[in-house]
Amino acid sequence: MLHYAYRLDEVGKTLKDVMQLESYSKFYGLSSKDLGLYALSEHKIAGAAWLRLLREDDKAEGFIDEKTPVITIGIKPEFRAKGIGSAMLEQLFLEAGALFEYMSVSVLNSEKALSFFKKHGFVKVENSFGKSPTDGSEVVTMVKELPKERVVRPTDGYDPQKWMD
Template structure:
């Protein structure tokens, strides 16, 4: 397994991992390219490498199969797990063939280590039935009171936050 910092050249991989993370296939999308037409999702990746962006890429045998990244959003254009303008929101995606291998945990750990040196907290949005919810809890994320929201797929998502300081 390898983990390395995400670079501007990784934008295509981030689109692919956002496709996995956002349940886009379940919502009728056939390709990561279609995410570009969904502003509430596109802003997680569009123009990757801007000030404040931080991420890691990982995989096996030199093949990138997952990524975890975070970005700052503002109240005028919030993301799903928006807490405030000083708290970046984390996104993570792992290719289906690499789930259950520990790659997601390794990506999260590496990103959170890097984030703790730059930010006071990190937030995320997760579906309540997503198995990754348990990972987030183990890593110290706690649900933001009153954050449960129904989403278009008929499931409920919650915002979680991890405070470093």
């Protein structure tokens, strides 16, 4: 999904062409603070969203500090503009809010990208303009304060003995 998150499909590049993106996925899942989810549509992966803490020396776009995770979201082209990204973000906000105060994202400095993230409560970070490692397009860092709600899962309060009585 990193391929779609950074528009590599649109510019004809591969992950090997843009090694700077490695920090967003290398060793992902080895930390208890790495969070992510994926969306299915008709039993096919439609997209994924994940966040992780990065270090300053990663020199990653979207980095604010070492306690604010950076989110990455990628949707396959045929599944875009169907609410999948919004649904994944909303769930990730709840999950991440149990661990973090804020999350950040690096987005293209375009009206479409900015309005999508603004709609979800992100705000621009002052003087945070950079260049996309994919194609040199201007990017901006945005940040969102996360809700501090208790995450309720379908299994919360589940007693497996009930159905056996």
